[in-house]
Amino acid sequence: MSIPHDRPRTTDRRVRVQGAPVDSYPALPPEAGRGSVRRITVVGEEILNRPCREVTRFGTAELSALIDDMFLTMYVADGAGLAANQVGVDLRLFVYDCPDDHGIRHVGHLINPVLDQPDADHRRLIDDVEGCLSVPGAAMAVPRTDRAVARGFDKDGNPLVIEGMGYFARCLQHETDHLLGHTYLDRLSKRDRRDALRQMDDRYEDVLARREVKAAGLGH
Known part of the structure; x- marks a missing residue:
């Protein structure tokens, strides 16, 4: 998921890593420094359109390296x-570094995530602008619940429960959708989907150029 330009990253000192508060945390996660x-795959590629396989082996060097690469x-x-x-990896895993609506930065990874679905009496749908790294350059309003609880595991197989509110709840839902074989385009009307794809066509080259510049600045 991408953050729209009108929603800056939080500069607040409050950070939660793997769901737990920490006193301090670097701007660039340590995993990214190793990755x-x-x-990045692009909408239309087959791997984005089918459910991913569950991770069955934890604590491996390969899994750690994948997480490092995904962060960077x-x-x-x-x-x-x-x-x-x-x-391009067919596994149920996502990473995140996302602010919520209260100025808290959330950083971590989640393996084999399952979302708790709120009942109808406690579900509040919010329309907000959402982007996707696999639909580069496009942003559309997508309805999501304003609270999400995701259950899964860390890379060593330890159970995790991650709760998100506001924009971080949106992130948890967006990334879990990916692992089920869906992009946010699947939640749009046909007209809005066409609009998003037009945005991508218009901005694709510029987005990739910015990524190359940032990667080069990091020595990659």
């Missing part, structure tokens, strides 16, 4: 979240 940039790739693309199938 390599991978190509997300950062280079100015993303707030990135799913594994967006870097």
